[in-house]
Amino acid sequence: MSGLNAAQREAVHYLDGPCLVLAGAGSGKTRVITQKIAYLIQQRGFEPKHIAAVTFTNKAAAEMRERIAKLLDGAVLSTPGKEGRKVPVNQLTVCTFHSLGVQILRQEAEHVGLKPQFSIMDSDDCFSMIQEQLGTTDKALIRKIQNTISLWKNAMLTPDQAAAAAEDVDQHQAAIVYRSYVATLHAYQAVDFDDLIRLPAELFARNEQVREKWQNRLRYLLVDEYQDTNACQYQLLKLIAGQRAAFTAVGDDDQAIYGWRGATLENLAQLQVDFPKLHVVKLEQNYRSTVRILTAANNVIANNPKLFEKKLWSEHGMGDTITVVGANDEEHEAESVVFRLSAHKFERRAQFRDYAVLYRGNFQARIFEQILRRERIPYVLSGGQSFFDKAEIKDICAYLRLIANADDDPAFIRAVTTPRRGVGNATLEVLGAYAGQSKVSLFEAVYMGGIEARLSPRQLEPLRAFCDFLQRLTDRAAKDPANVLIDELMEGIHYESYLYDAHDDRAAQSKWQNVLEFLEWLKRKGTKAAVEGEEETGYDTANGLADEGRNLLKLIQTVALMSMLEGKEDDPDAVRLSTVHASKGLEYPHVFLVGCEEGIMPHRGSEDAPADDARIEEERRLMYVAITRAQRSLHLSWCRKRKRARETVVCEASRFIPEMVLDEAPPPTKEEAPMTPKDRMAALKALLGGGA
Ligand code: ATP
């Protein structure tokens, strides 16, 4: 138990009932979780398979897994009867809520009317489904309905309940769409992201046997970033914890960035109500940041009404001055950041991975990507969907989804038309109508006798060839290794030549590179899963269900989850570009927080949710999260002008900058002339003393 202060130790050792650690950023909450897992295993006789730790992002889960693996390296079990055996770390469940949901649904699929290889639709897929149902192109309306449905789902309202509760015409319309949306998803044997939590929670609520089975499996729960769990996630947590209430939740109300403060208050209050014996521990020492960074963070958040009094202090010394740079426009900002980052790295003899560029919205990343690429500085993007959202990646995913789940009609349509393979829209319309009448999937309809009367042999032949090809892969997906199947798939669909037919050479080449990168990542994941038995837990292994061949099927669901919150979790020596949301829980020695402008940070809000006080408070918490990611240096920047929808608008520095009350002289107001790339390189070379 070294490396813990007294309060942390108290939280780690406390096992008499539910425990909540409520503390500010960088105070070692996540460390409490990892240490507690080690403590449970080594000192209290828990087996790894009985412990589950839930975090918010894949990246955070991966980091936590790594930390635990290090902690338990060479450790042995203390379980009676198993003393002295090496700790099977891979049997621990360390994952996101959504990933836990997938694992539960996969094993309990029959109880919710799904097959284990159900598809997971991303929010674009769902958008299209709603669009089709509504028959409109009004994007704002579709998005609004999509949000409403999501809210209902998270409040665990069925379509009937939603309809009964609908208060106006809009809500009635949404409730009607909700009903058919649910039916369509079911017909596709698909779920959306909300279902990944809602369905297991509902199942546990109504099926005692299944619930007890899981309560017996997951005997101790640890929840990181508790402040951002929604009602549905909380239900799931509560149902798994059950009577035993053996759990530790850690969180910081000042870092609630996925909802309203009200939701957080309610969630925290609910915990006290549901678990009156809740033991609350507070942590006050920050181990992450310098005093300057911490002070700036504390100053900003002091402008929000307080839920709980929290004092944070650090022993790390004052540290570097926080810099603020006003740039002329976004290009100048990116140039300036990349330049200063390179110089800083050289001066500090740091590595690229020590740096993060954080921003409010994904759209801000593009210009940084451009400049970094131009300067040949390695970077990885997270928080955006940019990689998994690329058309070429979605194309390949459609094939994979279809191999796993032939009922997945959206995947069918995408795959069968990319490349076109001689299947025209008219053919698809006939097929769609017939499948609809017969209440079967498109895939199934292709093989039914009735379709022969509706389509000519010339129309039917390419459809059947397509389905035959995929069926052969499906038949083998349960036993053959994923890598072999992926290679065969790619050989069979001639995707590369399709890209060159459909795009100019340069575009095709870059798209094909993305595909290759994706396949490589997929195969690496597949191999790893095969070695570890299961990517997140050891259940299947533990229950003798380990079945490496099935991992193509599992892999596909994993891919769907990856696309949700962040990019691939690889960690090369590269600058990280990330949204502030996706940086939650992580830390970087040096942080460049860009776009610190009114309208961006704080975000100006939308028509549905204009920037009222509550919004601004949430934005302020987001700022607090951003600042507290930095360990040693923090660099802020903002633009005086920015292009928005082809218009150039004048911007003001964010109100959060003065709120930080930086003790230094005000930043120079002199307009920095934008440097040409040549100037910049010359300056950099001079700085580096001629050699780099
Ligand atoms: P956040 O609110 O951002 O999620 P957190 O409270 O989870 O932060 P951690 O990430 O657990 O904080 O810890 C922050 C840093 O401080 C980590 O680098 C961690 O290793 C270190 N740390 C935590 N506790 C201690 C300790 N007792 N001694 C030394 N270092 C510590």
Ligand code: MG
């Ligand atoms: Mg943390």
